Amino acid sequence: MPLRSHARRLARTHLVGGLALIGLAATFGSMLGFKGTTAIGVVAFAPWVALIGFDAGLWAGVSTGAASVGLWLLAGSHEGMHTSAVQIAVRVGYLVLLGAGTAVVGRRLRASEQAHSSVAALQSALIDATVDGICLTDADGNILIVNAPLQRLARELGMPLEGTVPERLLAVAPRLTDPERYRRRMTELAQAPGEMTSDEFELAGTGRVFRGFTAPASDESGRFVGRIWTLREVTADRELDRMRDAFVATVSHELRTPLTSISGFLEMMLDEEEGLGDAGRTYLDVIRRSTERLHHLVEDLLLIAQIEAQRVELDVAIVDLPELVQKCVEALRPAAVEKGVELEILTEGAPTVRGDRHRLTQVLDNLVSNAVKFTDEGGTVTVSIASNGGSATLVVADTGIGIPSDEQGKVFSRFFRASSATQRTIPGTGLGLAICRALVEQHGGTISLESAEGEGTRVTVTLPTGT
Amino acid sequence: MTPRILIVEPHEDVRKLLELSMLRLGYEPVMPVDSGFGDVDAVVLEPSWSYGRTLLRQLGDDVPPVVCLSVYPREAGLAPPESVAYLVKPVSLAKLGDALRSVCGR
Numbered sequence: 001m002p003l004r005s006h007a008r009r010l011a012r013t014h015l016v017g018g019l020a021l022i023g024l025a026a027t028f029g030s031m032l033g034f035k036g037t038t039a040i041g042v043v044a045f046a047p048w049v050a051l052i053g054f055d056a057g058l059w060a061g062v063s064t065g066a067a068s069v070g071l072w073l074l075a076g077s078h079e080g081m082h083t084s085a086v087q088i089a090v091r092v093g094y095l096v097l098l099g100a101g102t103a104v105v106g107r108r109l110r111a112s113e114q115a116h117s118s119v120a121a122l123q124s125a126l127i128d129a130t131v132d133g134i135c136l137t138d139a140d141g142n143i144l145i146v147n148a149p150l151q152r153l154a155r156e157l158g159m160p161l162e163g164t165v166p167e168r169l170l171a172v173a174p175r176l177t178d179p180e181r182y183r184r185r186m187t188e189l190a191q192a193p194g195e196m197t198s199d200e201f202e203l204a205g206t207g208r209v210f211r212g213f214t215a216p217a218s219d220e221s222g223r224f225v226g227r228i229w230t231l232r233e234v235t236a237d238r239e240l241d242r243m244r245d246a247f248v249a250t251v252s253h254e255l256r257t258p259l260t261s262i263s264g265f266l267e268m269m270l271d272e273e274e275g276l277g278d279a280g281r282t283y284l285d286v287i288r289r290s291t292e293r294l295h296h297l298v299e300d301l302l303l304i305a306q307i308e309a310q311r312v313e314l315d316v317a318i319v320d321l322p323e324l325v326q327k328c329v330e331a332l333r334p335a336a337v338e339k340g341v342e343l344e345i346l347t348e349g350a351p352t353v354r355g356d357r358h359r360l361t362q363v364l365d366n367l368v369s370n371a372v373k374f375t376d377e378g379g380t381v382t383v384s385i386a387s388n389g390g391s392a393t394l395v396v397a398d399t400g401i402g403i404p405s406d407e408q409g410k411v412f413s414r415f416f417r418a419s420s421a422t423q424r425t426i427p428g429t430g431l432g433l434a435i436c437r438a439l440v441e442q443h444g445g446t447i448s449l450e451s452a453e454g455e456g457t458r459v460t461v462t463l464p465t466g467t
Numbered sequence: 468m469t470p471r472i473l474i475v476e477p478h479e480d481v482r483k484l485l486e487l488s489m490l491r492l493g494y495e496p497v498m499p500v501d502s503g504f505g506d507v508d509a510v511v512l513e514p515s516w517s518y519g520r521t522l523l524r525q526l527g528d529d530v531p532p533v534v535c536l537s538v539y540p541r542e543a544g545l546a547p548p549e550s551v552a553y554l555v556k557p558v559s560l561a562k563l564g565d566a567l568r569s570v571c572g573r
Contacts, residue, residue, distance in 0.1 A: 253538045
């Protein structure tokens, strides 16, 4: 009876224990990173390990009848011997399984380790083989990963080898052409850890230009955990830009000579209009319009080249903004009337600004003529002026064709033209807003744009007021 | 007496235009020739033309007022010391007339 009872208890315990073991084994396998059939290997040896524990309990525990089991093994009864033989067979079987399982797991672990090591080596080779210097820092700016090109660039820039990345970057400031601007940007960056920024700086006396880019790194929950930094030398790109600008400037200057002849002789012919027939007058009008367009294009190209070369000097004085707006709007009213576009001015206060009258006129001309150009018949263009503390706000709003949302970030770039304009073959060079932005910023102001396709566009300019 | 305006311009078409323009504005155009050009009341000069500046030196120390008419802006720093007006091409007949009137007094 004790033996039978013990056998039942043993069987029951092994059954319950076995089920528990499978669960444990699966968990264990999962913790090791095994999936699917691989887990079987873990399952194979885990029961054996646990069974030892169970059996130890059985042998030691009073409730399991340690004495009777000991007797059962020692007495060598038929039943006991039989059971012992089964127990031994089971243990031998488990030993075999344990060996096999361990071998499988060991092999898998070794393979996994090799694979990880191989991927790490490839990743390292990948970031070392890029043109850009790259590094990853933690939230405090300590370097976690850095590639070979960045180490080389850091040496060339004379960066210190110790400290956080922001500290190392700040240490370079005295060697740059505009250290104050650089320090200011670094400070701004330190105050806005979530921001993605891109800046260029030049190593003084060398002509070498670098572009730094940095973006925050987040974990799966979106928490800020560090920053990715990249550094690229763009000296060759800037040299190409300079050559292109010089070429554009030369060509544009050269275009002025034939333009002088064309427009001069055209003016003379128009003075003798009486001798021309209707067809002759029409032809001359076409030549006049085309010449004016070409002249504007040349002027815009030269101005953008001057802006790029930082050669535009402002003749600053106090400018009566409402009066300036009135003059610009009146100059453009004939074009608006011809197109059937209503042009209105809303003035709130009479702000005066400190600026270059000629350049501010260029900004206004560009904005208002753009608004008229991109507004269909029956639409409205409104120019609003308001005084707002230390700044004057100028808004040019239209009910025109608008700009697709995905293109709005590029409208202040040189030569960019919105698809809504090119699809309708509305003429333009894509220089107007780039010129506006450069001139407004040179005045210490800001310019921004909001637009909805099919509804209209609103450009807001702020300028410092002056008395 | 009709004021005499020396035209120092490298491009033939523009030179011809300026010659006609002077006549329209009531001045006597003078073209530089090897034999000299006598006394002039003012000069219309393309300052980017190096030979033009050489011609200007031939006028001696007593250089008349110079109206620059250039493809380059004033910021290019090409204007000679005698320059009293600076116009950028292309320029209207009216603007050219204004500049010459301020120089010649009529």
